[in-house]
Amino acid sequence: xxxxxxxxxxxxxxxxxxxxxRDLITTGKLPAGFRLPPERRLAQALGVSRSTVLIAYQELxxxxxxxxxxxxxxxxxxxxxxxxxxxxxxELPWRQIFGAAASGFxxxxxxxxxxxxxxxxxxxxxxxxxxxxxxxxxxxxxxITGVLDDxxxxxxxxxxxxxxxxxxxxxxxxxxxxxxxxxPDEVLVLSGSQQGLDLAARIFLDPGDAVVxxxxxxIGALQTFRGARARLIGVPTxxxxxxxxxxxxxxxxxxxxxxxxxxxxxxxxxxxxxxxxRQHLLALSRRYQVPILEDDPYSELRYEGDPVPSLxxxxxxxxxxxxxxxxKLLFPGMRLGxxxxxxxxxxxxALARQTADLHSNTLGQxxxxxxxxxxxxxxxxxxxxxxYRRRRDAMDxxxxxxxxxxxxxxxxxGGFYFWCxxxxxxxxxxxxARAAEAGVSYLPGRACFADxxxxxxxxxxxxxxxxxxxxxxxxxxxxAIRQETGHPDTTELQAASTRPIV
Ligand SMILES: Cc1ncc(COP(=O)(O)O)c(C=O)c1O
Numbered sequence: 001x002x003x004x005x006x007x008x009x010x011x012x013x014x015x016x017x018x019x020x021x022r023d024l025i026t027t028g029k030l031p032a033g034f035r036l037p038p039e040r041r042l043a044q045a046l047g048v049s050r051s052t053v054l055i056a057y058q059e060l061x062x063x064x065x066x067x068x069x070x071x072x073x074x075x076x077x078x079x080x081x082x083x084x085x086x087x088x089x090x091e092l093p094w095r096q097i098f099g100a101a102a103s104g105f106x107x108x109x110x111x112x113x114x115x116x117x118x119x120x121x122x123x124x125x126x127x128x129x130x131x132x133x134x135x136x137x138x139x140x141x142x143x144i145t146g147v148l149d150d151x152x153x154x155x156x157x158x159x160x161x162x163x164x165x166x167x168x169x170x171x172x173x174x175x176x177x178x179x180x181x182x183x184p185d186e187v188l189v190l191s192g193s194q195q196g197l198d199l200a201a202r203i204f205l206d207p208g209d210a211v212v213x214x215x216x217x218x219i220g221a222l223q224t225f226r227g228a229r230a231r232l233i234g235v236p237t238x239x240x241x242x243x244x245x246x247x248x249x250x251x252x253x254x255x256x257x258x259x260x261x262x263x264x265x266x267x268x269x270x271x272x273x274x275x276x277x278r279q280h281l282l283a284l285s286r287r288y289q290v291p292i293l294e295d296d297p298y299s300e301l302r303y304e305g306d307p308v309p310s311l312x313x314x315x316x317x318x319x320x321x322x323x324x325x326x327x328k329l330l331f332p333g334m335r336l337g338x339x340x341x342x343x344x345x346x347x348x349x350a351l352a353r354q355t356a357d358l359h360s361n362t363l364g365q366x367x368x369x370x371x372x373x374x375x376x377x378x379x380x381x382x383x384x385x386x387x388y389r390r391r392r393d394a395m396d397x398x399x400x401x402x403x404x405x406x407x408x409x410x411x412x413x414g415g416f417y418f419w420c421x422x423x424x425x426x427x428x429x430x431x432x433a434r435a436a437e438a439g440v441s442y443l444p445g446r447a448c449f450a451d452x453x454x455x456x457x458x459x460x461x462x463x464x465x466x467x468x469x470x471x472x473x474x475x476x477x478x479x480a481i482r483q484e485t486g487h488p489d490t491t492e493l494q495a496a497s498t499r500p501i502v
Contacts, residue, residue: 205257215453329384
């Protein structure tokens with residue numbers, strides 16, 4: 001069984017192993033009943049940790065390609081009882097049939113993280129979701145019934161591509177309260193802001209076009225722009241957000257089509273772009289005639305400090321396309337976000353979205369509109385801000401208590417994430433495998449960079465897990481990092497090793 005490891009690859013090592021074994025099995029090179037080498041032996045042969053092989057084997061087991069038998073080891077799943085596939089039943093070679101753009105979407109990281117997180121007892125610090133227990137469940141149930149009673153079947157039929165007029169009007173009013181002046185016909189309701197990113201890529205980017213992204217940036221946007229086969233030009237950030245001093249030379253050199261930025265409680269870094277840099281960014285956008293796509297899911301989730309106006313609020317020229325979502329404040333599963341853009345741009349977005357989903361969920365739009373009326377939204381925001389502030393403080397305290405040498409972070413003033421710089425020498429793939437073994441997940445920082453990251457980071461979420469889970473998750477992670485850096489702390493290691501996730 002020949003497996004090669006590419007240590008320079010972005011693909012985690014456990015995945016390299018799982019992928020190669022999977023290929024050997026599916027191409028018939030490893031027949032049913034073939035005995036795979038024991039984890040420890042394969043780990044030695046490949047020069048990787050045992051936990052890396054363990055995770056790779058877990059993946060293959062989850063795919064039902066291999067099975068562990070007490071006393072006999074791990075074997076390729078026998079195909080007895082499964083009749084040979086006839087030519088008629090053979091699957092098409094899909095990978096060969098996919099178009100060139102498909103390779104841009106092939107970052108399996110998010111899927112893998114979700115799978116690791118689903119394992120029993122695992123603490124998810126990898127998500128970017130609101131706390132499910134804080135959803136205003138009873139109110140939503142009541143609103144859904146009320147909407148169905150009042151509208152009859154209309155709430156279950158098609159609705160305008162741009163969104164329900166009532167909701168567009170409510171959103172324009174909400175934005176006025178945030179210092180943004182816009183009319184309802186400058187608001188496009190979206191099926192989540194991810195759709196806005198996809199539409200922006202489709203409308204603005206041809207293959208090879210340059211798009212400016214922050215380093216680091218939102219993984220979903222990077223994947224979308226890569227899928228459009230755009231050239232991602234990374235601009236560094238510091239604790240005050242994007243380095244606009246660097247941006248100027250990038251704009252003059254690469255002439256990008258779009259500047260994508262998350263100025264407020266950035267995902268993943270949690271930073272807030274200063275007012276001065278916001279003004280500078282807008283001036284550069286005007287000078288170089290490059291539109292800005294402002295992605296703002298988190299600005300309402302501020303736990304301390306004074307709000308900073310959005311770029312859209314500071315932009316009288318209409319260079320800023322403003323994207324936001326209800327996925328972080330309320331319900332990601334309802335898939336409701338929105339774009340504010342000049343009418344000509346909005347029309348282009350609406351035309352492009354007609355080839356995708358026609359319009360957003362009609363019932364959801366009615367429910368959201370009613371929820372936002374009558375002060376329900378502000379009452380809900382008070383509840384979640386209070387809970388998330390506590391969770392953020394719990395994570396900060398847990399990180400301090402763990403006192404891992406060389407681990408650095410800044411306590412964010414809002415948003416969902418801690419962005420932690422890992423101690424020197426930590427191998428990202430090995431840490432991910434150790435953490436999975438200890439029953440905790442996080443987002444590896446590498447996934448958030450357009451190019452090779454300058455240092456290794458991890459993103460930890462504090463909105464989804466409760467305070468106890470945060471404390472336990474950080475303790476497990478700290479133990480894994482200590483193991484990786486060769487600073488084992490025996491108490492924590494024992495705590496971690498009593499909780500296998502298999
Ligand atoms: C910065 C950013 N933009 C967009 C999205 C996508 O959100 P939605 O669920 O609205 O598609 C997310 C979600 O994680 C995000 O963090």
